[in-house]
Structure formats: structure tokens, C-alpha cells
Amino acid sequence: MLRALCALLGLTSAAIAAKFELSPKKFLTLPLGDIKPAGWLHDQLQVQTDGLAGHMHEFYDLVSKSDWIGGDSYYSYLEEAGSYWFNAMVPNGVLMNNSIINEKTQEFLEYVLENQDATGWLGPEVDTEKPRCLWGRYPFFFGAIQMVEYKPELTARVVDALHKFVKLANRMLRNGEGVDKWAATRWEDFVLTLQWLHDFHPRGEEELLVDTMVRLKWSGVPWEEVFSEEYFPTGPVENLTNPFGLELSWHGVNMAEGFKALPATYRFTHNQSDIDAANLSWDLMFKYHGRPSGAYAADEMLAGLEAVRGTELCLVVEAMFSGSYLYQVIGDLKYADRVERMTYNALPATLTANMWGRQYLQQQNQVAAQNMSPNPFPEDGPYSNVFGLEPNYPCCTVNFPQGWPKFITNAFLVTSDKKGLVQLYLGPFEVQTTLNEDNLVKVSVETFYPFGDNLNITITATKSYMHYIRVPSWIVGGSMTVNDGEKTGLVPDEVTGLLSVTIGKGLTKIALHYPAKIVIEERPHGSIAVHRGPLNYAFDIPRSEKIIAQDPREPHAVDLQMGPIGAWEYALDADPATMSFHNEAENDDHYKLPSPIFDSGKPSVSIAVSACSIEWPLAGDMFVTSPPENPECLGDVKTIQLVPFGATKLRISEFPVFAHSEPSLRVGNSYQIGDDSEPVQKPFNPTKPN
Template identity: 75%
Template sequence: MFRARRTTLSLALIGLAAEAKYGLAPKKFEALPLGNVRPTGWLLDQLQVQTNGVAGHMHEFYDLVSNSDWIGGDSFYSYLEEAGSYWFNAMVPNGILVNNTVIKEKTQEFLDYVLDHQDESGWLGPEVGTDKPRFLWGRYPFFFGAIQMVEYKPSQTDRVVTALHKFVNLANEMLRKEQGVDKWAMTRWEDFVLALQWLHDYHPRGQEKLLVDTMTRLKWSGVPWEKVFSEKYFPRGPVENLTNPFGLELSWHGVNMAEGLKALPATYRFTHNQSDLDAANLAWDLMFRYHGRPSGAYAADEMLAGLEAVRGTELCLVVEAMFSGSYLYQVIGDLKYADRVERMTYNALPATMTADMWGRQYLQQQNQVAAKNMTPNPFPEDGPYSNVFGLEPNYPCCTVNFPQGWPKFITNAFLKTVDGKSLVHLYLGPFSTEVTLSDGNDAKVVVETLYPFGDTLTTTITATKDFDYFVRIPSWVSGGSISVGDGPKEELTPDEQTGLQKVEVKKGVTVLRLRLPAEITIEKRLHGSIAVHRGPLNYAFDIGRAEQVIKTDPRETHAIDLQYDPAEAWEYAIDPSSLVYHHDTPTSGNLPSPIFDSGLPPTRITASACLIDWPLAGDTFASSPPENPECVGPRRVITLWPFGATKLRISEFPVVSFGEGVFEDVVGSQVPLQL
């Protein structure tokens, strides 16, 4: 059973190991402090859309995080348990990256209140002056937010670091007594380890042994992720009818597993064991082999859900997997992590939000033909309201947690090599960054691009000294090139493991021009179906929808729950040989805002298709894609759009073959709804 690993002998052995070795293994790359990387172009607009939506306004009305409910009152302590901690972690970088004065003030108030009310023992709420047991997990997202505050505003370093060290002393004592670990702390211990590693790397204050001992005790108090993510125990399909071998069902919980993906690289840093990195690589591969989605995420409608297109993916899962993937790349440096994070960010994340980002789903589907109260529903452990777009369909956690997605993606887009001499452009998109590299080399980088809605990037680098600059070349690039200054176009030669293209940059101003074209690629899915990709984007048939407001929040009229019904037929099979990519160059040079909405992206793929007999499996969700379907309607051309811009969609298609021939182009027309 799971708890058998929490033995006195195990803890004693681990304590001895910590005594003997308390240095941390270095990462491959280091993230830059919050504020050093800024979004520009369409990406800045997207973050501003988020700020104008529920993320930037929930502190004004939403009970779980409304500051008026806790400032100056004991009710504050309920907010550090989850919601307030999540909100703080997300809105610190959100407010700073768009320079929103109100949000920056609110997050500062939150930080001040928490630190001002630290218990004498070192505890940071909420279980102060109550009989409620103290559990560790609710503080972990708060730690991430506080660390980001220190990065952006170093004048707060002493106050925050002192409070964290005081808490660590108490936490170590609690772990020695086997206290503070509930079912959530058992699965999310790795988040505390990351905070401890930040203290160890930058502000150890001579407490290295205690910090490593606490990391080790956290690991041995929690889920054995190296076993959960092993060939022997990892589930190959949906888990609702399986028995969990570890006695803790939450080890198969989708969000816990998204966070758990960074547990093994975090463990490696204090064990120095290559086996931990090997296990981390295997974990990633197993997850996406057996549960992965064309959108870049994986399926878990509460628990792991396999490969069926109708099963759900939780929004919290998406943003936590993005964060874990960024950490995995920083520790291990394998291209597969960065490629997958970019797919999630540009597909799964925007797909589960309304375009104005006032509404979100709890669960999204690859094939999603309606978004409404689903009775019956295809989610065995989540409610029928789970795929409605609204303020808090199903559980409220995603409302307060989702805003970390875009800001942390932006913050992790540039890295430094561990020697501090080189700069790495990891995630592709429109960014700017300013950083001082080793030897006082001041470097500024501005990236102009429409990527992922375009294939070219123009990067202007200004530096006071020569240095090596690296840019990631995704695995999907086909026939790309790079030119430096007025030099000729040269073939790309990225490192096979890291995916990084090295450029020797001279002091002064250097302009790089990257061309990163990609081919349309086909991904085989269940039941003989396929998914369609080009570059980082997954493409889907955007089903015309009828919209109905089914609820309006009395505190905020923008906060509405939306029901979407299909307004046109969606039961298409496509001929993969007919796929054609189209790209429109924006006449103004700017993309529409918000870009992730029906018909607005400048890229699309057309496909030869026909209607087939494809029944519903419930009143509002599609059955599995039919195998070997026959056309029941004429051949026609349909348009596939970037997945993130669709709210109702088919993205795993049955396959037909029309052979050679010419047919009438009827792109954009609708056929009658057949339900």
C-alpha cells in the first residue's frame, strides 16, 4: 500500500543521505526573473484580453478572491487554502506583464497581509487560532507568487525570504512528526520542493542541509511518482474501472499528474541520480502515448481518460502541464518538452476559453459538438455542466488557476545557460527581453513575428559584448533557414537533443531572420481517425454555433454562462490527400483581436469531405469516429481552423478517399443540421 513508504526507517535513511550530500545538481538552463521577458504584438494583446476578462476583474466581485472579504478580517484564512493562493500565483505575473496598476496593488496587498499575519511558529494561514489541522499544500502556489514578487521587486527579498525560511523550519518539524500531509499534499509535494530549491539556489542563508532534508522528507511523505509513471503501473487507458495500486486515487488525478510530471526532475536535483531523469523522460512519454491529445494536452476528466476524442481535459491540467513542461526543459533540456508546451499553449489553452476570456470550461473535448448541460454526459467523474463556458462550471479551481497559463509561458520563453554567458529563445512568438549576462554583457532582444500564425521571425539583438545566442527550432520545421545581418540564408543545424540553433552574435546590433516552414502532418488516432497539424497548430472543423445565455452573475454582468448548440452539420469524413494550407498576410501587419475566435486567424486548411452517418452517443456528445465510413452526401470542401479558435469542433476525423478529380469549391457554405 501507498503509506507503507512512509516508515521511520525510510525517513532515517533519507536523513542520512541529506546529511551526506546537500548540494543541488544544476539545471541545464535558468529562467529569467519575472519582468525580464515581455510579450509584444499579438501576444501582448492576448494577455491584455485576459486582463480585461474575468482574470483581471475577479478580485472585484468573485467571493473566493474578493479582497474586501479578507482584508482586515479573519475570513482571510479560508483564501490561502486554495483559491487565494491560486489567484495570487497567477495574477502577480499577469499584472506585472501588462503593467496593470490595480492588479499590482491587489497582489501587493495580498502578500503584505499574508506576511504580516505569519504565526509565531512560522505558519502562514489559514489554520491559525482554530482547531483545524494544518495541511501544507494550500501554501505552495502562494510561494510561487511570492518568489515572482521578489524577482520583480528585489527590495522585498529580505522580508519574503525570512518568512519562507521561518515556514521551512516549521514544515520540517511537522514532516518529522508525520504532520501536515493530507491527500493533496501527498500528490503535490513537488511544488514545495521547487520553492525550497529556489531558496537553496539564491537565498540559502546557510540552511542547505535543512532545505535538502525538507525536500527529501516531502518526497517520502508523498506519492511515489517514479512508480506511478512506470511501465509496470502506468494505466494504458481510462482508469474509472481500474484499482489504483497505491491506495490513493488522486495519484491518477489529471491535475495532480500534471504537477507530478515535474516531481522527478525536482528529485534529481537533490539525489543527483540519473535514474530520476530517466524516469522523468519515461513519465512524459507514457502520459502522451496513452492519453495524449492532438491539442497538445492529455485527457483526464478528473482522472486519466485514455484517447477517446469525446473525453475531457481539465483547464487546470493544461496550465499545470505547461508549467511542468517548462521546468522539465530547464532541468533536462530535451526538445520534446518545449514542443509539447508550445502545442498546449497555442491550442488547448485558448480553446477552452471564450474569445473575450470572460468564460471558461472545466473540461474541453477534441470532438465537441455541443457545450451545455449534458445529461447523460461522457465524463464518469465530473458533472454534466463541465463543458459549459462560464464563470465556474463544475469546480471553481480553474477560474482562479487558469490565468497563470499565458504569463508563465511568456516568462519562460527566454532562458540563460547556467554559466550566464548565453541567452536562449525557447518559446517562439513576439517577445522582447533585456538581461545582463555574465561579464556585464547587457543584451536586448526584440522578436517580431506572427508565429504561430506565420513562419518568419525577425530578431534584433543589441549587446555590449560578443556572446552565443540560441534559438529553438521545433521538430516540425521542414526546410527552414536562417540569415544573420546581410549574410546569405543558411540551412538550420539545431542540436538534436535540445533543438537549439547556435548563433555567434557580435557586440552592437545583429539582426537574425528565421524562416520556419512546416508541412501538413497527419496524426493517427483511435478508430482509424486522424488529426491534422501544421507547425504547432492543430486544425479542426469549426462548427457553427447557436449561443444562449443560461445564467448571469448578479455581481458582474460580463460573467455569464453560455450554452452552445451546433447550428450546422458536423458529421464529416475527410480525404487526407486533399489537405491544402492557406495563409493570409494581414494588410495592417497586425492580427485581429481577440485572435482566438471563429474565422479570425489568418491560417486555415481546406479538405475534401462528405457527410457520413455519425450518430450521437448521448443527447449532446458525439460517438467515436466511425471506421470505414461511407458518404451520405455530396463531396464538398470544408475549412479547418486553428483548434484554439474553435469552441465547437471536430478535430479527430473519420477518413474517406475520393481519389483524383476536380470538384466544386464550396468553402464556407453551410449544410442543414442533421441531428
């Protein structure tokens, strides 16, 4: 039967290895707990733990224990809410060593395992006539896998339960059961769980596991066609007819999860065409829907390039996770660069600084966060960009907390032979792990990055090994010093972006200088976006805040309406030679980044730009129109400050241009400032995302 399914999928018998083997990933993840946040990143996760994420189990109906009994609600228990919450809070609790959260996730795991029925189904079915749907369990599986990594003593029970479920799921798929419209788009998440079992706990069931992978792919959306140049939509889709008969294949969050489908498929087909299609999917998405913040636009469905269209918070955290998986399988620098941009821009921008409130949709140009009339979002409600407990839909409330923890747990990888350590994402970390041949390695990374250009890495190892450090595409020049050696330039691998450093037994110290240039990105309507390093810079609009709702069970859980209390109608001079970068921490050895760092006035970095006031009308109630082209200045040119996008809640980040002077250096669709004699390395180019 598997061979017949392979034929239907266009796979040859040779494509499925004789022993049902999987193609190896280029890089492997470390067990949960081996990587810990440090410095400002630890502070950021502490803010999340002290905020809504760390307390919703105390009062929020969708994840409080009273809701564990199941029911007909789509969001109840393992249909979505509990599963999302568990997936996020397992790593959150472990990384912060939070005993209360760890107890709650353990209690949740025990409850699910104890209620597995005789057929293998996970999740109690109480007073419900709903048909069984597979998808809601998938985030739970991810959380359970992480618990096994952290607590190996749980392995037997969790693996037993997963194998029982796989046997049931395989029968359901054979009978055409368990696949609703959500499971049809999110089948790749189950495939990742099956591959974890295959890689580490196959128990002789390799054929069944691969058979289930193939059946899942056959049951769902053909992502290689959705992401093909023939069918991929190049603009907003609300007035288009979906050629696949399933509108949810253009749903922003589904597509964020769908990025994993093609690299996951490659592992059991062994077909290079799947890798090629995966690469194309990423490039098409960010070419036609990409944001300077690193994310892409989908206010429910794909929304094009207009700065006022929305990006869902669930989309951001799912795309971050998928980008990490893509790098692990394929090893292309563009995935890691894009994930870092999303993490340091789009993720914090859509949360209040104390992380008690979140938006459903964020906008690149967002001059208000309030209940809007007329509704600016074709597929979502007018309340979607309000900061609160659950504006528009509750899914982002329970799903957003996976963002920071999973960025941290994917920040370091090991090579496929388990002999080398890969420092993928840049920031402050502490790592302790054991490589092959019992090589205990400890790594400490001290840095303000992305709020600084220097990284100091201290490594102790019981044996020599190869250490790899990512050099992002936006680094221009730069240097490295190992111990007391000479300063050398950076020569990373052209594909992976990794710089290799031989680490000897004992203590090694590495000093990295990662400078970047101010980069101007061309956007629609002749507008521009401003970048330096991984950070997108925006004008932080002075704002008022008004509490418009409060949860009676938790006084911190409020809905905030925000409005502008200062001018925001600015056009910029497009010449980056008129812009200057400032970093308060640059020459102060005693400087400490404030917490929470992603709040107005907190980041140490800014860019001064030449600007003038212009006429820029609104569309409806505080909904900004597209940037006007070739606007006239209404007064004198002055200097305004742009700050990191993630620290703004009301903002302009795609600016009209009032001058068209020739920049000092232009490459493709981007500009950079700096000494022309310095090398230009892979400038930011929106048509070929980094």
C-alpha cells in the same frame, strides 16, 4: 536522520552531496519583468487582463478581500483559491504594467506576511478547527518568489517568512502532520520553493532545506512508480483499482504537477534514474492519453484516447508549467515542443474569446457545450463543458490565469553559466536582461508565429555572447540569415533542439524562416487529426449561444450554453496531398492579426480539406460518439476549411476517414505533404511525443 530517510528512499550517502549541494539545472529562468509579450501575444494577455482574470478580485467571493479572513472552506484564502489567484496575477500584473493588479497582489502579499504567526505558519486561522495542511501555500510561494524577482527590495521580508515556514514544515513532517491527500500528490511544488531558497538565499540552512525536500518526497506519492511501465494505466481508470491506495495519484491535475517531481528529485539525489523516470513519465502519458491539442485526457481521472473524454483546464496550465521546468532541468526538445502545442491549442480552446468564461473540461470532438443528459463524464458533473464563471468546480477559475503569463516568463532562459541567452518558445517578445560580466542584452522578436513562418529578431548587446534559438521538431527545411550574410540551413542540437548563433557587440539582425508541412496523425477508430507546425486544425462548428446564468455582481460573468446550428458530420480524405494550407497574411506586409486572435474567423491560417457528409450518431443529449470507421459518403465530396483548434469552441478535430488513398509521403504513424526531395525532420509521432 537525513541519512536514514535517504536509505528508506533507496538513496546512497554519496547521492547527497557532502555540503548538501543540488545538481544544477541546464537552463535558468530570467527574473520576472525581463521578458515582455509583444505583438499578438501582448494583445492576448491584454484580453485576459480585461476579462475575468483581471476583474475577479472585484466581485468573486473566493478571491475578494472579504474572504481573506480564512474559514473552513477548502477553497478559501491560502487553502487554494487565494493562493492560485496570487500565483497567476503577480506575473499578469507585471507583464501588463497594470497598476491596479500590482497593488492588489502587493496588498495580498503584505496581508499574508503580516499574519504569519509565531510558529511560522502563513495564513491566518480564524474560527476554524481544520488541521494545518501544507499544500495550499505552495502556489502562494511561487507568486512571492516572482515578486522578489521583480522587486528585490522585498527579498529580506519574503525570505525571512519562507525560512520560518520551512522550519515549521520540517517539524510537522517529522511528526507526520500537514500532509493530506492533496499535499501527498503535490509535494514537488514545495520542493521547488526549497530549491529556490537553496540556490539563492540558503542562509546556511542547506542541510535543513535538503532534509525537508527528502521528507516531502517520503511523505508523498512515489511518482517514479506511478509513472512506471509496470503501474501506469494504458486506458481510462474509472473501473481500475489504484495500486497505490491513493486514487488522486491518477488525478489529471495532480499528475500534471507531478511531472515536476522527478526532475526536482534529481537535483538532490543526483541520480540519473530520476531523469530517466522523468522522461518515461512524459512519454507514457502522451502515448496512452495524449491529445492532438497537445494536452492529455483526464475528466478528473486519466481518461485514455477517446476524443469525447475531457481535459481539465487546470491540467493544461499545470502541464505547461511542468513542461517548462522539465526542459530547464533536462533540456530535451520534446518538453518545449509539447508545451508550445498546449499553449497554442488547448489553452485558448477552453476559454471564451474575451476570456470572461472558461470550461472545466474541453473535448477534442465537442459538438455542444451544455448541461448534458446523460452525463458523459464518469467523474465530473454534466455541466463541465459549459463556458462560464465556475462550471463544475471553481478551481479552474482562479488557476487558469497563470497559463499565458507563465508561458511568457519561461519563453527565454539563460545558460547555467549565465553567459548565453536561450530563445525557447516562439512568438513575439521583447527582452532586456543582463548576462554575466554586465552584458546588457536587448532582444526584439517580431513574428506572427504560430500564424506565420517568419521570425525577425533584433539584438543589441554590450558584449559578444552565444544566442540559442529553438528549432521545433515540426520544422522541415528552413533557413537563417544573420545581418547581410548568406542564407544558411538550420542545424540544431539533436537533443535540446537549439540553434546556436554567435552575437557580436552592438546590433545583430536575424531572419528565420520556419516552414512546416501538413501532418496527419492517426487516432483511435481509424480517425485522423490534422496538424501544421504547432497548430492542431479542427472544423469550427457554427454555433448558437444562450446565456443561462449571470452573476448579479458582474454582468460580464455569464454562463454560456452553446449548440450546433450547422452540419458537423464530416469524414475526410486521409491523403494529405488533397489538403492545402492558406495564410491570408503571407504576402501582405501591412496585415495585422485581429484581436482576440483565438475566435471564430480570426486566425489568418486555414487548411482546405476534401470532405463528405456521413452518418455520425450522438450518444445522449448532444454528446458525440466515437468517429465511425469506414463511413460511407452521403453525398458529393466537397471542400471544407479547418482552422486552428484554439479558435474553436465547438469542433471536430478527430475525423473519420472516407478514402484510403496512398499519401505522397508516410513516416511512421504520420503523413506529410511536400516535395519528397526535402528532408524530413522528426515527424509528429503520437507514440513518441515531440
